Amino acid sequence: AQTVTQSQPEMSVQEAETVTLSCTYDTSESDYYLFWYKQPPSRQMILVIRQEAYKQQNATENRFSVNFQKAAKSFSLKISDSQLGDAAMYFCAFMEFGNEKLTFGTGTRLTIIP
Amino acid sequence: DGGITQSPKYLFRKEGQNVTLSCEQNLNHDAMYWYRQDPGQGLRLIYYSQIVNDFQKGDIAEGYSVSREKKESFPLTVTSAQKNPTAFYLCASSSYRAGTEAFFGQGTRLTVV
Numbered sequence: 649a650q651t652v653t654q655s656q657p658e659m660s661v662q663e664a665e666t667v668t669l670s671c672t673y674d675t676s677e678s679d680y681y682l683f684w685y686k687q688p689p690s691r692q693m694i695l696v697i698r699q700e701a702y703k704q705q706n707a708t709e710n711r712f713s714v715n716f717q718k719a720a721k722s723f724s725l726k727i728s729d730s731q732l733g734d735a736a737m738y739f740c741a742f743m744e745f746g747n748e749k750l751t752f753g754t755g756t757r758l759t760i761i762p
Numbered sequence: 763d764g765g766i767t768q769s770p771k772y773l774f775r776k777e778g779q780n781v782t783l784s785c786e787q788n789l790n791h792d793a794m795y796w797y798r799q800d801p802g803q804g805l806r807l808i809y810y811s812q813i814v815n816d817f818q819k820g821d822i823a824e825g826y827s828v829s830r831e832k833k834e835s836f837p838l839t840v841t842s843a844q845k846n847p848t849a850f851y852l853c854a855s856s857s858y859r860a861g862t863e864a865f866f867g868q869g870t871r872l873t874v875v
Binding site: 654657683690691692693748751752753 | 792793795797802803804805806807810812818820821850852854856863864866868869
């Protein structure tokens with residue numbers, strides 16, 4: 649069974665600085681997808697970024713980028729120029745190719761310090 | 763507007779009663795999911811369905827049941843067998859092509875009184 653581990657329950661960063669959230673996963677599959685979701689206080693889940701395992705290039709979405717290390721089964725999220733609106737719970741998630749089961753980690757609560 | 767709708771937003775249940783949470787989507791997505799979120803914890807998968815009339819147990823299916831009679835609807839019943847049902851429940855859907863982002867409803871907060 650796939651597992652997703654987020655080892656940082658809480659993180660904080662100064663506004664305008666950069667922060668990296670960690671995620672590791674365990675799978676025996678070679679084809680899969682990885683996601684980072686954001687859950688603000690409203691509790692609405694929002695997709696931040698997605699990475700296909702077959703792509704070597706790291707995904708980037710504006711201030712958000714990932715460091716995908718397939719061999720190490722690591723998928724970290726980097727947030728640059730942190731903004732107050734980035735404060736939220738961040739969840740790492742895994743989906744196996746051909747199987748729609750979507751598994752989440754336990755989340756990292758990110759606080760932005762003004 | 764396309765989206766996924768959960769109702770009700772808040773639900774109270776007496777111990778020993780079954781209760782059904784509604785989830786409807788008009789995104790034409792094949793896959794649908796139910797997750798449970800406890801305070802300060804992640805999302806744990808209860809059930810998911812990849813196609814009408816078929817569904818699979820997730821990691822914490824005991825005490826829950828689902829049906830998928832229509833593509834648009836995936837109701838979750840919390841039965842009296844669920845010993846600790848107070849939680850926040852999230853429904854999601856995604857397209858059948860693996861890897862497409864999952865869209866989430868706004869959740870239902872269930873409280874046992």
